[in-house]
Every structure is written in C-alpha cells, then in structure tokens.
Amino acid sequence: MNTRPAEQNYIATLDLLRLVAAMAVVFFHYFFRGAAAEGILAEGYPLAAPFALYGYLGVNLFFLISGFVIAWSAENRSWDQFAVARFVRLYPGFLLCMTITFAIVFLAGSPLLSASFVQYAANLSMFAPTFGQPFMDGVYWSIVLELVFYGWVTLALLTGLFQTRKLELILIWLAISALNEFFIGSAAARLLFITEFGPFFAAGVLVHHLHAHGRSLPAMLLLAAAFLISCGTLSVTQHWMLGHYGIAVSSANLVIANVVMHAALIGAVLLRNRLRPSGLTLALGGLTYPLYLLHQDIGYLVINAATPLIGRWFAAFGCGALMLFVSWAIWRACERPAQRLLRIWLGRAVDAGLARFRRVSAGAQPAE
Template identity: 50%
Template sequence: MSTPSGASLPNHDRLAALDALRFVAASSVLAFHYFFRGSSAPVFLDVGYPEVAGMAMYGYLGVNLFFMISGFVIAWSAEGRGAVTFALLRFARIYPAFAVCMSLTCLVAFTAADPRFPVSAAQWLANLFIFSPAAGQPFVDGVYWSIVLELIFYGWMTLGITTGLFKTRPLILVAGWMLISAINEFVLNSSALRVLLITEYSGWFAVGILMHRLRTVGSSFYAFVLLIAAMLLATATSFRGQEWMVDHYGVALEDTQLIAAVLALSAIFIATVRFGGALRSTPLLLAISGLTYPLYLLHQNIGYITLNCLSPLLGRWTASLVVVIAMVALAYLVFRWIELTARRWLAGKLRAHPVIPDGSSDNAAGNQAVSA
C-alpha cells in the first residue's frame, strides 16, 4: 500500500537489539528499587541488601535509557501514519496494561494492609486516568511518574504529526525543544515547563529521535551536531537527578561516576541502533520486549510487599530471586493476555477501516499494530 501522495509506507520491522535493551533498562530499575531504594529512607523493605546497594544505585538511570529508546521507537512509529492512527496505537500500547497493572497493585496493597502502601477507592479511580496528581490523589505506585512524561511526549508527537512539522521540519523541532529545555533548566527553573515540555529529560528523548533520523535518512551534519548537543544536554540535566537522590536518600553518584554512566548509556544505545541490525528477532526476544512494560508497572510495590512476606520464610536472597521470577512471569501474563489482545483487536479494526479520518491510508499500520 502507499500513502495518498504515493510514497511507500515505512517498513516497521523490529530492531531486535532494542528489545533486549528494553529488558536491560527494566532490570536496572528493578535492581534499583529492590536492592537500593527499598531499604533507604523511607524504608519499604524489612530487609536490606548492602552488599550490592552501591551498584544498584546506578539503576535509576534505566529510566533515562527508556526515554532514549522511546524517542527512537516513537519517531519510527510515527513514520507514514496519521495522527489518529498514531494516537490509537499508543493508547493500545499503554493504557490496557496500565489499567490492569495498577488495579493489581491496588488489590495486593489493599490485601496486605501495610501502612507503607496505602490505597483507597478514590486513589484507584483517579489513577485510572493516569494523571492522578491533577485530581489530588497520589500515584498508586511511584513509577507512574515516567508514564505521565511518556504520554506528554506522545501528545506533542501527535501535534507534530497533525501539523506536518515532524515530517517536514523534524530537526528544527528537536533543536527548538532542546533550546527551550536548556533555558528552563539552567535559567528559568519553571516547574510548569519542566512537566509540560519535559525539559529535564528532553535530551534523552532527543538522542533517540536523532538516532532514528540518522539511521533512516543517512548521514547528516546538522543531525550529528544536534545529537552531540542532545548528549550534552542529557548529561547536564542528569545532575538534577543527582540532587534528587541526595535529597531523598542522602547519597548519590559522584560527579565523575554520573558523567561516565550517562555517556556509557548513550554509547550503548547509539551502538545498539547503529550495529544492532545484525541481531535477528526471535520469539524469546519478542516476549522479553513485550513483558518489559508490565514488569516496569508491576515490580515495585507488589515486589516490596511480597519480599516482606517471603524474606522471613526463605531468606532475603532466595526471596528476592523468587520475587523477580514471579514478577517476570506475571508481567508476561499481562503482556500475553491483556496488551496483545488489545493491540490485535485494534489491528483488526485498522485493517477493516484502512482509511482513517485524518487522511492517512493505514493498512500497514493495522498489520504492524502488534509490533508498534
């Protein structure tokens, strides 16, 4: 099929190496929560893991790796698709799994009745809309903050697709976003802009977008310069995370450790995009990639509660192994029976109605909805 203009729709074949990298990112965040944050102030775990806490502390940067991957994947997903189709695919990718995982977390916390993990019917209802703090209710699980930023990013991408600017002026959009972000982060310090324009994390998203540009369009001096600028912005704004770590836990990575870790993450991501095409997709990689999102949503509070129950019976290390395996298995079930079902249902709808109201011919989008 072709677009109305006659241009071929892009090939949305998977970059299998990114599937593995997603799991690395999720595992890093899981390690941070279980082996560092859980026994830090405030204390969520009855046991600690001081032997590995120093290494696990690096794990919070897994979220930044997610943002780079998201920039790449969302730019890829946006190719040849209209705004309506793009938004529908993102909704099917994010919301069903979120609603189920959030509800499961509420159920486990309510059953455990641990005052460290309070939940209420009002909180559950507000979290169904994801942006629960806007309704005066806290997140059911603290990891949801990054999902909010992802949705804001999707909203801006949808606007860019609607106006045509993301197709015709992508580098200008990215450059403008990074400039505004730098001004806000280092001059204005506006909390509203930090949320609305994701200024603290724009450098990470921009690295992903620009790597997509370089991979699909080819070498470009301006894209390369912007990529360097994005890496510098990502590194500079990472010091805000360092400040947050000190405020909450009284400890953070040293400056040199943080810079080295950020540059290493960027290098790993860039190498994955540049050379990862040699890795072929397999059912195992597809499963690992698919379970990553529900694993991210499920692992923290349910993991803390389960670890507290099992550690006295099994010992802290055996309990942690059992909990990790259980979280991966539960995440796979959510992916297999909730997320895939929703995405396949949407794919069928797109195949049945290939011309979307925004004017895009999206038979290919329907065929590829499951892997978007």
Template identity: 45%
Template sequence: MSANDLKAASRVQVLDLLRLVAVVGVIFYHYGFRGPPSQGTTQIALPWMASFSQYGFLGVPIFFVISGFVIAYSAEGRTATGFAIARFSRIYPTFLFCMTLTFLALLTMGPPNFTTSFAQWCANLFIAAPMFRQPYMDGAYWSLVVEVVFYAWVAVLMAFKVFPRRLDLIILIWLGLTFANELTIDAPIFERLFLADDSGFFAVGLAIYEFYRGRRDFKLYSIFALSVGTAVFQCLHRATHIDSPAGVSFESGVIVAICLISIAIIFLATRLRQLPLPAGLVMAIGGITYPLYLLHMQLGYVVLSAIQPASVIWAVAAIIAGVLLLSWIVWRFVERPAQRWTKTVLTAEAERRGLPVSTSQVAQPTDVARSLA
C-alpha cells in the same frame, strides 16, 4: 517466513534487549538502593548492592532515549490519528490491567505499611493521578506520564505536518526552552509541560533516528552533540534530587560514563538490525519489559513486606522471578489481545468518522490542484 519473523523484520531487535537491560537496572535500583517503606522510612532490601545499584535510576533515561527513536520510527506512514491510536492501544490496556492488579494487592496485602483507596484507583485511571490529588498506585508511573506527554506533543506536531519533517527545528526549540527554563524561572509547570528535565534523552533518540534513516551532515552531528550534552547534564541534575541514605553519594564520573556508554550502545544497536536469535524470543523479551516495569516495584514491595522473610535475598529473587513470569503472562494473554482489539475498534471508529490513520489514506492533490497551488 513466519509471522514472528515478519514482525521482527520491521523492528530493531537489539532495542528489545536494551529495554530489558534498562528495566533490570531499575529493578536493581528499587531493591538494592531503595526498598519498601516501613514506618515512614525507606528500608533498603539489599543494602550490600547499594554501591552499584544506586545507578540503576539511569535505566529510565535509557528508556527515554529508546523511546525518542522508536516514536519517530513508529510515526512513519501514520497520521496523527493513527499514531495516537497506536500509542493508546500499546500503553493503556496493559497499564489498566497492571494498575488494577497492584491496587488489588495493596487492598488485600498492603496494610499497615501500604494503603490504597477506590479514589486512588479512579485517579490512576487517568495515569497522572497527582492531578487529582491522589498518589500514583505505583511510584514508577511518573515516567509513564512523561512518556504520555511526549506522545501528545508528537501527535500535535504530526497534526500540523511538522513531525518528523522538521526534527532539527523541533529539537533546537525544545532544548532552547529547556535551558531557558533552567537558567531563569525554573518553573515546575514548565518542566512538566515541556519535559524540561528529560528533553535531552528524547532528543538524542530523535537524532539517532535521523542517523538511522541515513542522514549524515554537520548540522545533525551538531544537534546530536548538543542533545547528548543536555542528556548528560540532566542525568547529573537528576542525581542531585534523589533521596539517598546517609553516607551514600553519587560519583559524577560514573553517571557520565554510564550515560555516554548507554547512548553509544543504543546508537550501535540501530545499526545492527537483526540478531541471531529466534524472532519469537526477541519479541517476548521486548514484550515483557512494559508489564515488568509496571509491576516490579509496588507489587513486589507489598509481597516482601507481607511475608517478612528470614532471608531477604532469596525472597527478593523469588519475587523478581514471580514478577517476570507474571509479566510474560500479562504480555502473552492480556497485552497482545487487548492491544489488537483496542486498535481494531479505535481504527474502525476513526475511519467511520472519516479520519485517516495512515498517510496512504490521505487524499493526494490532483494535477489541477497542484497547478493552482
């Protein structure tokens, strides 16, 4: 068995394909429903696609559902320190590279429709740039902030030995806080801190993880149903906050259908662990989705605005193809080596400080200690 086969055996391969489907939906949304701003207004790049690409925004909630499952799955066998190192190594090096690449594109090709500054680049080093009164280098980064906050909560709960052992309680408290905020103060700071606008999606993923582990009981079915209902509500709620071009509206039935079908597909995907495809191909598909998400929007908008093509459809197709190729290059030659190096360095530093990164390194109580407990 090759190295790729060994890696693939430890992952749910279908989720790699679903990640790509989700990011393609987001790309359709950004080019077929939204588009590069011009003179303070949004210009739809491919308006003939608006009627169906407007629902591409649901690709982000699909990411969150997958993330809920994957994070619970990846926490197995790790301590809070090991989990934090794994997440940082996975997310930050690629983000730094793609953000800087976008910054350079904005700097050299952006004006007059796009501008940037060194201060904006510095603020984006912390991902949550608005905290420093600077805009995101790419508007798509908002969802990355949501992911990071989710990771932070998971790490904290792992440190207190609560995650993933008490997932039922975590989900119930989380959803309870969500609706308490929604029905009372509806405070933005509360929404950001507790992810009250996205909790249902992550909760669905966490519940699917419990099913994946083989659990079957009425309590889990009830929590899953509650999580799905919350996710559907949040999808509908999100649609009401989208700035739509004049005359464009969202069909609630379509949103509900896409949400439910997507959740069902993700659930079924966790039952089908392997695909009759080369392991390396599946890994590459999963690997390019992150840089593709980071690069497709602002970088593509800058290029599209700079070239002012006579045929927008061919220009958009060429831009997307170029970003796909660039994403593969980033994954193959930047993300993978940077992730390995970062993880190795941080793991060595953690071990030097006596911080275990895996549960197997945690000292087990002796028989005497057990008798005294």
C-alpha cells in the same frame, strides 16, 4: 485505518536493551530504594546498594529508546494513526497492571502501603495527581512524561512539522530544555516541555533520523548537543537523591554512565542485523512494560513476606524471577490480545469519526 504491522517496527537488539533498562530499575528498587529513605523493606542490602544506586538510570535509558521508537512509529504515519497506535500500546497494559496493583495493595498492603477506590478511579486517567490523588505505584510518573512526549509528536504530525521541520523542532526543544534546567527552573515548563528528560528523548529521535535518513551534519551536531545537555540535566535527579537519600552517583560517574547509555542505543541500532527477531526476543521486549508497572509496590510486599521464610537474598531474587514470569504471562495472555482487539475497534471508530467530520466540514462550506 491502515496501520503497519508491528514487525516492521521491530529491532530485536532494542528489545534486549529495554530488558536491561527494566532490570536496572528493578535492581534499584529492590536493593537500594526499598530500604533507603522510605524504609518499606524490613531489611536492606548494604553489599548491593552501591551498585543498585545506578539502577534509576534505567529510566533515562528507557527515554532514549522511546525517542528512537516513537520517531520510527511516527514515520510515514498520519497523526491519528500514530495516536491510536500509542494509546493501544500503553493503555491496556496500564489498566491491567494498575488494577492488579490496586487489588493487592488494597487487600494486603496495610500498614506499609494503602490504596482507595478514589485513588483507583483517578489512576484510570493515567494522570492521577491532576485529580489530587497519588499514583497507584510511584513508577507511573515516567508514563506521564511519555504521554506528554506522545502529545507533542502527535501535534507535530498534525501540523506537518514532524515531516518537514523535525530538526528545527528539536533545536528549539533543546534550547528550551537548557534554558529552563540551567537558568529558570520552572516546574511547569519541566512538565510541559519535559525539560529534564527532553534531551534523552531528543537524542533517541536524532539517532533514528540518522538511521533512517543517513548522516547529516545538522543532525549529528544536534545529537552532540542533546548529549551534552543531558549530562547537565542528570544533576537534577542527583541533587534530589542527595536530599532524599543522602547519597547519589558522582557527577563524573554520571557522565560515564551517560556515555554508556547513548553508546548502547547506537550500538543496538548498528547491530540490528546481528540478532534476528524471534519469539524469545519479542517476549523479552514485550514483558518489560508489565514488569516496569508491576514490580515496585507488589515486589516490596512479596519480599517482606518471604524474607522471614527464605532470607532476604532469596526473597529479592525470587521476587524478581516471579515478576518476570508474571509479566510475561500478562503480556502473552492478556496484553497482546487486548491490543489486537482495541487496535481494530479504535481504528474503525477514529476513521468513522474523521469521515463524519470531513462530511460536516464539506457541508458547511459556502456554495459557489
């Protein structure tokens, strides 16, 4: 299997934007969510909470970036090359970080947090709720949406529609998203078609299309539509937060934040040549995935344990620094080597399987 080197899909400014998104989510969990409705953190941060409240939008920014990166990854790749590349990108880091979270929560989480071996086994699939078990860490819900998105892109590559009818597919996707979110409200459609966050993924894909293929009126109109629909779908989380926490970002500020997120992605692409890739930018981008997977539940336990000793502020910022270092170490020492080995092994296995399938299919053809 001929897969492109990672460097060819590497824009340093996007790595910095990933780090911003990850840190926004960390800020949200440590300085707002942990002490808000759940009460997991023993002490809150009332001075920081009004600002930390915006941090959950880091997930939306992740989806924007993901749309761009996945469209880039799919460009000039076959469906099997794309599927292998995405599995290799996600699963090794997920498996390691999920196992670390399980071990720490199982050993030290009681009475605030708990974990079981059944829950661990279900989480190995990345779709734990399908087996009636909660995610090992609540942040994993967004990984499921990423996987659904990858599945649709794989199908589009398999059918050839990604290469020939990409803009038409996005038009249909945006129409389904708007119809479901503004009129129908189907939970099944929300999961299957990612209708709440679909406009963010779609906007990222469209930014890549404009970047790779030049400006076109249809793509620019679709990007404008994706942005407008995303402004509306942001209200879904807004209403949930009002019900859950009794507070949420105002609608006007959500629109402003959405403008900033879209502008940040476009700016990162336009300024790609101003920042050359380096070991530092590669590391900062690489550590964001382990950081996202590890920081929440483990962070709550660390902050609670450290607060009586050094105070809540030092505990929170110290925990953040610790998570950055551990995430970098995992990325460098574990995740990257595992990805290299898995890419080779899985690539060969898929190639062998496809070759055998073709031989069997050819043999099943009737003789002339």
